[in-house]
Structures are given as C-alpha cells and as structure tokens.
Amino acid sequence: MLNLVLYGNRESGHSYKVKLALTLLGLEHEYRPVDLTIERNNRPPDFREVSRFGEVPVLVTNGEPLVQSNAILMHLARVTGQLRGECDPDRTVEWMFWEANRITFSISNLRFARHFTKDTPPDVIAWHKARAKADLDRLDEEFRGKDQFLLGSTISIADIACCSYLFWPEQTGLDYSAWTHVSAWLDRVRAVPGWAHPYQLLV
Numbered sequence: 460m461l462n463l464v465l466y467g468n469r470e471s472g473h474s475y476k477v478k479l480a481l482t483l484l485g486l487e488h489e490y491r492p493v494d495l496t497i498e499r500n501n502r503p504p505d506f507r508e509v510s511r512f513g514e515v516p517v518l519v520t521n522g523e524p525l526v527q528s529n530a531i532l533m534h535l536a537r538v539t540g541q542l543r544g545e546c547d548p549d550r551t552v553e554w555m556f557w558e559a560n561r562i563t564f565s566i567s568n569l570r571f572a573r574h575f576t577k578d579t580p581p582d583v584i585a586w587h588k589a590r591a592k593a594d595l596d597r598l599d600e601e602f603r604g605k606d607q608f609l610l611g612s613t614i615s616i617a618d619i620a621c622c623s624y625l626f627w628p629e630q631t632g633l634d635y636s637a638w639t640h641v642s643a644w645l646d647r648v649r650a651v652p653g654w655a656h657p658y659q660l661l662v
Contacts, residue, residue, distance in 0.1 A: 463488035464519040466506050468495050469661035470575075472567055472624035473528035474516040478660045480535050480542060480619055481518075483653045492661070528623075529555045532616040544610025544617060554609055554617035561597075565590040566624045566631060574630040591631070595638045602640035607647075614651050622648050626656055 465481065465488050467474030481488050493506050499513040509524035510517045517524050518531045525531050533555065536543045544551055569587035572579040598621065601609065609617040625645060628635060635642045648654060 461486065462521050464491060465489070466491050466493050466510065466517040466519075467515045467661055468493050469658060470495070471515050471661075472627075472657070473514075473563075474661055475626075475657040476528045476619050476623040477516045477518055477531050477535075478657075479623070479654070480532055480616065482655070482660060483614070483619075483651065484535060484539055484541055485653075486535075486539075490661070529559055529616075529620055532620060536616045542614065542616045542619070544608075544615035545612065546610050550610060551615065551617050555620055558617075558620040561590075561594045562621055562624055565594050566633070569633075570624065570627055570631045573632055574627075588632070591633060595633070595635075595641055598644070599638040599640045602644050605640075606643070608644070614648065618644075618648060623657075 463481070463486060465474075465477060467478060467490065469492065478490065491506070493502060493515050495515070499507075502513075506517070507513070509519055511524070511526050514526065516528055516531065517526050518534075519525075525534055532542075533551075536551075565587055569584065569591050572584050572587055608614050609621065622645060625635075625641075635645065
C-alpha cells in the first residue's frame with residue numbers, strides 16, 4: 460500500500476499538475492499546503508527536509524521524496540501504467556520537455572508579472588505575452604483537425620503538463636477564443652471525470 464504525501468501550493472501550476480494526476484489516478488494521498496510567501500529557510504522543517512531544491516511540488520512515497528513536477532508525472536505514469544498516452548513513449552518526453560521550456564516559462568511568467576507583481580514594466584509583460592501567444596499558436600496547430608488529446612483518445616501526463624497553467628486566463632489576460640482548437644482541448648480536459656480547477660483541488 461502506498462503512503463503518499465504531496466506538498467504544494469494553490470497558486471502553483473506545478474503543484475496542480477501532480478494534484479490533478481493523483482486525483483485522476485484515484486490515488487489517496489495527504490496534501491500539505493506550503494506557504495510560499497515565507498522565506499525558504501523559514502518554511503516548515505518537514506518540507507525543507509524532503510524538498511531538495513526548496514520548491515513545490517514534492518511527492519513523498521513511503522518516505523521517499525521526488526521533486527520536479529514533470530519528473531513526478533513521469534514517475535506516476537510509469538508505476539501505475541496509466542496516463543501514458545497511446546503512442547511512442549518518446550513523444551511523451553518531447554511534450555514534457557517542450558512544456559517545461561515553453562509554457563512554464565511564458566504563461567506562468569506572464570501570470571506572475573500581471574497578477575502577482577506590482578509595477579511590472581510594460582515591455583516585460585509584452586515580451587512574455589508574445590512568447591505565450593507563440594506557444595498557444597503551436598498548441599492550436601497541434602490540435603487542428605484532431606478532436607482528441609495530445610497523445611491519443613485519452614488524457615495523458617503530456618496534457619496535464621501542458622494545460623496546468625492555462626486555467627487562470629483572467630490572471631494572464633489571455634483570451635483563448637483566438638485559439639479555438641486549444642479552447643476545445645481545454646473543454647475536453649475539463650470533461651475528464653475527476654477534473655477540477657486548481658483552486659478546487661489545492662485547498
């Protein structure tokens with residue numbers, strides 16, 4: 460029997476990835492919220508002990524911690540045999556690395572600049588927004604003529620990774636109506652049994 464503990468934060472798309480995966484997999488776990496406004500050295504000792512890089516999320520399985528959201532997703536897919544998609548596993552790895560390099564960098568930083576930081580220079584916001592639009596263009600192209608998920612007819616860890624920061628449009632200022640295929644894909648994700656918004660899962 461697995462004893463799972465997830466450390467996360469409700470504003471963290473990375474935490475949401477893991478929480479959503481655990482929920483869709485039906486894996487019981489304890490969720491321990493971490494206040495990221497507290498300086499790293501002052502965060503709870505149990506968190507600092509298991510968080511190698513001082514970041515969320517951390518998934519502790521029977522006492523063994525694993526960090527970095529996409530690494531955790533890949534681990535969960537491997538040990539459960541679920542959420543793996545319907546194609547060559549290398550395609551999964553491609554999307555996971557693309558998400559880490561693109562979505563995590565562009566949309567999450569745009570959200571931070573617009574929603575959490577005061578007086579962000581307009582040119583900084585414009586730069587992140589341009590990159591976010593380019594990433595959404597690429598996703599929209601991927602789903603053109605494809606009424607399914609990234610790796611087949613069922614949701615996979617690639618979808619979970621790529622969608623995790625897309626459920627705060629009011630905080631990023633992005634209007635997904637310009638990307639109809641992305642919007643349809645997000646609707647398919649929302650329709651998956653067990654799906655819930657980050658603020659509903661990370662409480």
